[in-house]
Amino acid sequence: MKFSLLSKPTELQLEKDASSKYLPVVIAAMVFLASLALIGLFSINSAISDWSGAISGNLTVEIAYDKNGDMDQRAEDAVAFLKTVPGINEVRTITKAETAELLEPFLGRADVIENLPLPRLVEVTVSENSALDLLATATQLENTVPGAHLNTHRPWLDKMLLLARSIQFLAAAIMFLISMVTIVIIVFAARTGMVMHHDIIEVLHLIGARDGYIARQFQDYFARLSLFGAVPGLIIAIIVMQFFTYLASRLEAGLIQPPSMVLEGWLALALLPLLVAILTTVTVRWIVLSSLKRMM
Amino acid sequence: MIRFENVGMRYGMGPEVLRDINLHLSHGSFHFLTGPTGAGKSSLLKLLALSHRPSRGLLSLFGQEVSHLEREDLPDFRRKIGVVFQEFRLLDHLSAFENVALPLRIAGAEDDLVQKNVKELLNWVGLGNQMNARPPTLSGGEKQRVAIARAIINRPQLLIADEPTGSMDPEMGLRLMHLFQELNKLGTTVVIATHDIEMIRRFRHPVMYLEDSTLHTTTPTAYLARFEGM
Numbered sequence A: 001m002k003f004s005l006l007s008k009p010t011e012l013q014l015e016k017d018a019s020s021k022y023l024p025v026v027i028a029a030m031v032f033l034a035s036l037a038l039i040g041l042f043s044i045n046s047a048i049s050d051w052s053g054a055i056s057g058n059l060t061v062e063i064a065y066d067k068n069g070d071m072d073q074r075a076e077d078a079v080a081f082l083k084t085v086p087g088i089n090e091v092r093t094i095t096k097a098e099t100a101e102l103l104e105p106f107l108g109r110a111d112v113i114e115n116l117p118l119p120r121l122v123e124v125t126v127s128e129n130s131a132l133d134l135l136a137t138a139t140q141l142e143n144t145v146p147g148a149h150l151n152t153h154r155p156w157l158d159k160m161l162l163l164a165r166s167i168q169f170l171a172a173a174i175m176f177l178i179s180m181v182t183i184v185i186i187v188f189a190a191r192t193g194m195v196m197h198h199d200i201i202e203v204l205h206l207i208g209a210r211d212g213y214i215a216r217q218f219q220d221y222f223a224r225l226s227l228f229g230a231v232p233g234l235i236i237a238i239i240v241m242q243f244f245t246y247l248a249s250r251l252e253a254g255l256i257q258p259p260s261m262v263l264e265g266w267l268a269l270a271l272l273p274l275l276v277a278i279l280t281t282v283t284v285r286w287i288v289l290s291s292l293k294r295m296m
Numbered sequence B: 001m002i003r004f005e006n007v008g009m010r011y012g013m014g015p016e017v018l019r020d021i022n023l024h025l026s027h028g029s030f031h032f033l034t035g036p037t038g039a040g041k042s043s044l045l046k047l048l049a050l051s052h053r054p055s056r057g058l059l060s061l062f063g064q065e066v067s068h069l070e071r072e073d074l075p076d077f078r079r080k081i082g083v084v085f086q087e088f089r090l091l092d093h094l095s096a097f098e099n100v101a102l103p104l105r106i107a108g109a110e111d112d113l114v115q116k117n118v119k120e121l122l123n124w125v126g127l128g129n130q131m132n133a134r135p136p137t138l139s140g141g142e143k144q145r146v147a148i149a150r151a152i153i154n155r156p157q158l159l160i161a162d163e164p165t166g167s168m169d170p171e172m173g174l175r176l177m178h179l180f181q182e183l184n185k186l187g188t189t190v191v192i193a194t195h196d197i198e199m200i201r202r203f204r205h206p207v208m209y210l211e212d213s214t215l216h217t218t219t220p221t222a223y224l225a226r227f228e229g230m
């Protein structure tokens, strides 16, 4: 199908005819909603991968205090064991002094805290994309070092993922609904516009214009109107998203991350106005041709 | 060049507004079409303009049986026919100039040619000052002249005009009738629907009149004789 949106003004100069000027407004509203749903969908997606990345990338090993055991020795054993596990990047003992420092704001003077029965901590960084089996490593570690426990955050993450996936499913359902309504609205708006231009179609037909010529004039014009609505609708949606990003970043809460989008998301957004224009073109062409078929 | 054989016409499922029409118009002829209001003059012209199909009978135009034509061939036929509609049917959002230029543009004419021919014709019909006016701002007679200009800009082989001088003063009406005469001399077949007996008296072309939904052809003298003594 020929797509000549940026072509010279056509002979018909339909843009001078005011009877369909409301179409861009309707389309802008629908594209705005569709864009928001799409942004939501992709933001949740990247938020999920951020969480999983952040959480599975950093682990802590906790060695329970045992007044009969040599805590330093146990920490060293744990470090020695973890260093043999492939896929683990970095292992570092958090010293007694550091632990005390961490707790100082809550418990008071560090030199006192150091004598408390505190667990020892080991910080573990997993290298990215490693196929590390966390559960197996945790069990092995517990067998090797008495009182050691690898905190995988797994159950918590699973719950968060479930929640996020449910929200995402909802967003997808809303997105689907909005798409359907948008399609119906575009079809309806295009149809109404065409009814208003029925006289012009008939006159053109009677002075010898071919069906394809008439259809092209109208489909290009209406596709342009659609674009005039879709592009601002999309831009406003992006501005709204940026505003929310700003609000979320001011919160500085680790969990509510500002919506961030992957490339696929931006591509989908950019395709939206194009999709709307194509849908309008096809609808208008179909309506013009079928109303011409009813004439001799 | 135009032949009707037992043609009937109806709108949708309605009654036949025209029936048993037999008609032969030879190339280069000039006819008046008359009859009381509602007799079916505009309907008959719609058949000639290829805007409606006959509900029965045979209609041939330019030597071809119309019902045998493919849909793709109809536009070429319509371009050989100029039509002045009773209700003008100008495009309100286009200027007078662009309205008249439309048939040329649709036929793919060069822009220079369009500019030259349209200006010349609009000047001739006395609308040189109103080329850029939109139809809603024109008077009835001015609109009618734009409609006439649009119908003849393509130098059609057949010109159909539905009461083309009804909305203007007698002087302008005569001027346009002379224009139709000139076109006729150059070979255009002309059919003009009119109520105006003065016009028939003055120009003395053969008269077709509609009575009881069917068509009769007669000479102007015989037709005018019916009104003698009235």
Ligand SMILES: Nc1ncnc2c1ncn2[C@@H]1O[C@H](COP(=O)(O)OP(=O)(O)OP(=O)(O)O)[C@@H](O)[C@H]1O
Residues within 6 Å of the ligand: B011, B014, B017, B035, B036, B037, B038, B039, B040, B041, B042, B043, B044, B086
């Ligand atoms: N679009 C239409 N649908 C249904 N009936 C129609 C339509 N147009 C005309 N008619 C009917 O056909 C008949 C003939 O109408 P037509 O317009 O051909 O008359 P006319 O001779 O041109 O009249 P006038 O002199 O007033 O223009 C009338 O009875 C009219 O009611």
Ligand SMILES: [Mg+2]
Residues within 6 Å of the ligand: B041, B042, B043, B086, B162
């Ligand atoms: Mg009429």
